[in-house]
Amino acid sequence: QVQLVESGGGLVQAGESLRLSCTASGRTFSSYAMKWFRQAPGKEREFVASISGGGLSTYYEDSVKGRFTISRDNAKNTVYLQMNSLKPEDTAVYYCNAGSRWLQVQPSDYWGQGTQVTVSS
Numbered sequence: 001q002v003q004l005v006e007s008g009g010g011l012v013q014a015g016e017s018l019r020l021s022c023t024a025s026g027r028t029f030s031s032y033a034m035k036w037f038r039q040a041p042g043k044e045r046e047f048v049a050s051i052s053g054g055g056l057s058t059y060y061e062d063s064v065k066g067r068f069t070i071s072r073d074n075a076k077n078t079v080y081l082q083m084n085s086l087k088p089e090d091t092a093v094y095y096c097n098a099g100s101r102w103l104q105v106q107p108s109d110y111w112g113q114g115t116q117v118t119v120s121s
Contacts, residue, residue: 002110004096009115012086018118020081020114023097030054033102034079038117047075048083048094048096051097052102060104063089086119093117 002040008020018114022034049070069082073112078097093116099109 002032002098004098004110006094006096006112006113006115009117010095011118011120014087014119014121016086017082017084018086018105018117020083020094020115020117023082024077024079024098024110025092026077030074032098033100034070035097035099035105036070036079036081037092037097039095039114044093045095050102053078055106057102058103073104083117086117088119088121091117091119 003025004022006022008018009056010018013057022093030053033050033052035050038048039044039045047061049068051070051072055072060068067085069106072079093114095114096112099106
């Protein structure tokens with residue numbers, strides 16, 4: 001059983017930055033690939049970024065490439081999403097995901113409760 005807790009969301013103006021954090025319980029954090037998803041009101045869930053268990057491989061959705069950076073600190077059981085040059089289109093609830101597959105969501109994956117990011121223009 002793994003519990004994930006996101007933090008760092010908030011209200012910012014366009015062009016500003018935020019760093020989201022997701023801290024996991026358990027002793028096997030490094031064995032999980034970690035992913036960030038987001039969901040805006042009335043829209044379907046969207047993939048944002050993924051990082052492998054050891055942190056050596058990353059992958060990003062085209063809309064955030066060059067602006068967002070995913071990283072992890074396995075000693076702290078934490079994955080981060082640094083978000084720069086934020087746009088109103090980035091407004092959504094951001095969810096942390098832990099699973100066995102780097103680029104695939106499975107029913108056995110764990111999810112956090114989400115943190116709200118709102119970008120005003």
